[in-house]
Amino acid sequence: MGNSPDVDNQTDPSVLLDPQRLPRHVAIVMDGNGRWATRRGLSRLQGHQRGKDSARTVVEVARDLGIPYLTLFAFSNENWQRPAREVNFLMALLRRYLMTEAKRLCKRDIKLIVLGEMERLPASVREVLEETMRVTAGNRSMTLALALSYGGRQEIVRAVRSLAREVAQGKLDPEQIDEQLFASRLYTASLPDPDLLIRTSGELRLSNFLLFQLAYTELYFTDTLWPDFGEREFLNALVAYQSRERRFGTVPTSGVPARAAN
Numbered sequence: 001m002g003n004s005p006d007v008d009n010q011t012d013p014s015v016l017l018d019p020q021r022l023p024r025h026v027a028i029v030m031d032g033n034g035r036w037a038t039r040r041g042l043s044r045l046q047g048h049q050r051g052k053d054s055a056r057t058v059v060e061v062a063r064d065l066g067i068p069y070l071t072l073f074a075f076s077n078e079n080w081q082r083p084a085r086e087v088n089f090l091m092a093l094l095r096r097y098l099m100t101e102a103k104r105l106c107k108r109d110i111k112l113i114v115l116g117e118m119e120r121l122p123a124s125v126r127e128v129l130e131e132t133m134r135v136t137a138g139n140r141s142m143t144l145a146l147a148l149s150y151g152g153r154q155e156i157v158r159a160v161r162s163l164a165r166e167v168a169q170g171k172l173d174p175e176q177i178d179e180q181l182f183a184s185r186l187y188t189a190s191l192p193d194p195d196l197l198i199r200t201s202g203e204l205r206l207s208n209f210l211l212f213q214l215a216y217t218e219l220y221f222t223d224t225l226w227p228d229f230g231e232r233e234f235l236n237a238l239v240a241y242q243s244r245e246r247r248f249g250t251v252p253t254s255g256v257p258a259r260a261a262n
Contacts, residue, residue, distance in 0.1 A: 013235035017065075021242050023195035025069035026062065027217070029209055030055065032201030032225030045089045050227035052097055061231050063108050063142050065238075069191055070144050071115070073209050077151035080120070091125050094148070098128045102135060109141035115187035116150030145191060152211035159185035188213055196241045198234075200226045216248050 030051060037047030055072060062070045075090060105112055112132050121129070129148075162185045166172035183189065194210065194217045202223040206214065220237045222229070 013232060013239050016239045016242075017235065018242055019066070022065060022067055022238065023218075023241055024067070025071070025192050025194045026067055026196045026198065026238075027071040027073070027194040027210060027214075028058065029073045029197070029199040029203075029207060030226045030229075031199060031203055031207075033227060035201060036225040036227040044086060047227060048086075048090060048093055052093060054226055054229045055097075056101070057230050058234050059110070059144060060108075061234050063110060066141075068142055069194075070142065071147060071188075071191070071194065071210070072145070073147045073150070073207075075116075075148045075150070076208060077117070077149055077154055078208070080149070091122050095125050095128050098125075098132050102132045105132070105136050105144070106139065109139045110136060111139040111143045112136045113143060113145050113190070115145050115147045115155075117154070118149065120149045143191065145188070147209070150187070150209075152206070152208045155187055156212055183212070186212060193217065195246075196220060196237065198222070198237045200224050200229050200233075216246070218244055218246065 033047035033051040034044040035047075036050065037044050055074075058072075059070060074094065079090070080087065104110075112129075114129060114133065118126055118129065159182055163172065163177055163182070167174055188210070193213045193215070197206075197210075197214055197217045198220045199205075200222055202221070204221055210217075218241050220240055222233065222237065224233050
């Protein structure tokens with residue numbers, strides 16, 4: 001899906017990758033844990049548990065390839081409406097993941113940041129998150145952003161309120177507000193816009209994810225459910241990305257396939 005042909009099962013997608021044209025920033029909507037479990041007669045909670053392994057794999061592959069920014073949509077604002085048992089399990093799973101991965105992140109020189117309303121997370125989760133961010137703050141090889149208690153519309157409203165307060169206080173002239181200033185008020189202020197968005201499970205929507213930042217992002221949709229999304233599937237998405245020409249609204253000039261924005 002995603003208007004790009006998949007690599008056939010006999011071809012190793014790694015041999016098709018051009019290391020000079022990898023995306024700088026990949027964002028992923030990790031979808032399909034529940035359906036993966038249901039199809040196997042398992043509980044949704046077991047699906048989430050298995051999905052954790054896919055997240056670890058993608059982080060490792062991205063780091064090995066030298067992709068500097070990776071954002072994973074882990075928990076949305078809307079996810080708070082799920083059954084309390086599932087939400088509690090997800091929070092406990094996140095806490096365990098951070099506790100077990102902190103050393104790995106440091107060893108691999110990966111910095112962790114969070115996008116979203118951290119104040120809504122349980123105190124036990126916030127404590128581990130803050131500690132993990134603290135110990136990885138000096139890492140430089142890759143930035144891993146976890147979108148937690150995140151919503152794109154809510155992020156935009158938050159940015160508007162921030163700018164409106166400055167205007168009301170006389171600190172800012174409305175005419176000074178442009179795209180760059182607005183972007184500086186978003187959770188992603190320290191990140192470049194994603195070059196590639198991957199969504200698993202066959203759903204063809206953004207689900208309130210990075211609505212401002214995805215304006216010119218290449219979109220890749222796959223039927224693969226997140227727990228089945230491993231190294232090969234990730235490389236397939238990168239190969240598809242490199243087959244595209246990114247024009248950013250302009251007329252094509254060279255016919256050169258997709259390049260990461262500088």
